[in-house]
Amino acid sequence: MIETLSFAFFQRAIIGGLLISVACGIVGSLVVVKRMSSVSGSISHAAFGGVGLGYFFGFDPMLGAAGFSVLSSVGIGLSYRRLQGSFDTLLSMIWSLGMAVGLLFIALSPGYAPDLMSYLFGSILLVPEGFLWFAFALDAAVIVVVALLFREIQVVVFDEEFAQVSGVNVEAIWQTLLIMTALTVVTVMKVVGAILVIALLTFPPAIARQFCTNLKPLMLWSVLISAATTMLGLFGSVWLGQAFDLQLPTGPLVILIAAGAYLLASVGKWKKKPTAS
């Protein structure tokens, strides 16, 4: 284990995992309290379409993922108000369309796509240094935006209609939130993959919600829980590999650990309240 720590790739994985936890915890908290996990699921699967495009045209698939996710988030933001009833349908369409486009273009690309799995299920052990800078910039942007617009964001996620009637520019706040979600999704994708992004985005805040009664502590705790589960998953997968020769992917392990923690937190809360009122 100690030896592994000295490898540059492992150090990058640790830093990357910690960096994504910041954006993941903050944005994830908003996703959970606003109940927009299907929106983020839709964005993350749309991102996969960009990955396919990147393969086919030979540019960085991450760039394609970022482009697709931001585009889909803008589309979702624009149609949200106008569609009302059929909004949910639109989300599942974007969701599956993204996957279909991705798979099609990958099939069309010449040769075998060896790291396809890494986009579907993540590969934190393979992150390049450039990714760390991207994650760092995203964290900084998310912190600045949320700090500056905290009250506006709070009123919009709490009660959108009231916010609008009282004169807050709901559409602009929504769009800001969606673009932040899109960029976070692409970054988190690197760790757990397109398919599991929603889990890492929603589990830590769902755990923190069991004991946090305010949005700011909820964000802080979500960041900490997200960092802890990512690290546990990362070290866990290395340890299992070295001690038992079990080669497990880190992403799914992180999700399992987060799910276990959620279960524990729920049971703990449930025990505290013996009789439901």
Added chain:
Amino acid sequence: MSDTPIIELEGVSKTFGYNAVLEDVNLRVAPGEFLGIIGPNGGGKTVLLRLILGLIAPDKGLVRVLGRAPDEARGKVGYVPQFARFDAEFPISVIDAVRSGRVARKGLLRRFSAADHKVVDEALSSLHLKDLVDRQLGKLSGGQLQRVMIARALVCEPSVLLLDEPTASLDPEIGHGVYELLAELSHRMTLVIVSHDIGVVSGYVTSVACVNRRVFYHPTSDVPRDLVEQLYHCPVHFMPPRPSDLPGPGHADHACHCQESK
């Protein structure tokens, strides 16, 4: 200025799909009025309210709030939504929820000023919420939650307060308390409340609009019983006694009607 109606609807129609929800609606709410919008469920009360709030646009006709288009009157209208319309378990404290009514006014990238804090403070004390400021919304009783929502609307310093079914999910006794509070507020501002419960409403309001696709307006709360029964297709009981000749809007003093009458 004073004779500009607070709310004005002219020939308003709204259709969803093939259903005409509202047809040729005319309504005029004068300053100082306490209007009850009543009618059976599905009769278009909520649609009427959402038109006034500018959350939806009419297919035909004109909606004016304070002489302007509804979305230009934003911030002058205090809105108290139905409980079902927001997440009562949201992680937010009473003080932050009330302050959120002030967010649009403070302006982007600005902090709350001393004046903002003062307005919030006044709203909290006038609704007896001072002891609850740090409580999370989810840990409040129904009556307390309703007071928080009213306080949040009041810190907008509105000219008119619109309430959607303010007592729908409350015990009758607590609902009664909410109406007492509204009666008090009605001396200070124009009030519009939407309710399916005409019996309770009629003891407090100064005028009534009955909505069932069309709107029938009555300048006093003395709605002809046969009209109401026609509207609801069933006999209606008026819970508090109905003073048959109320003084003009704004001066009505009918705060306490405790005994039941028929």
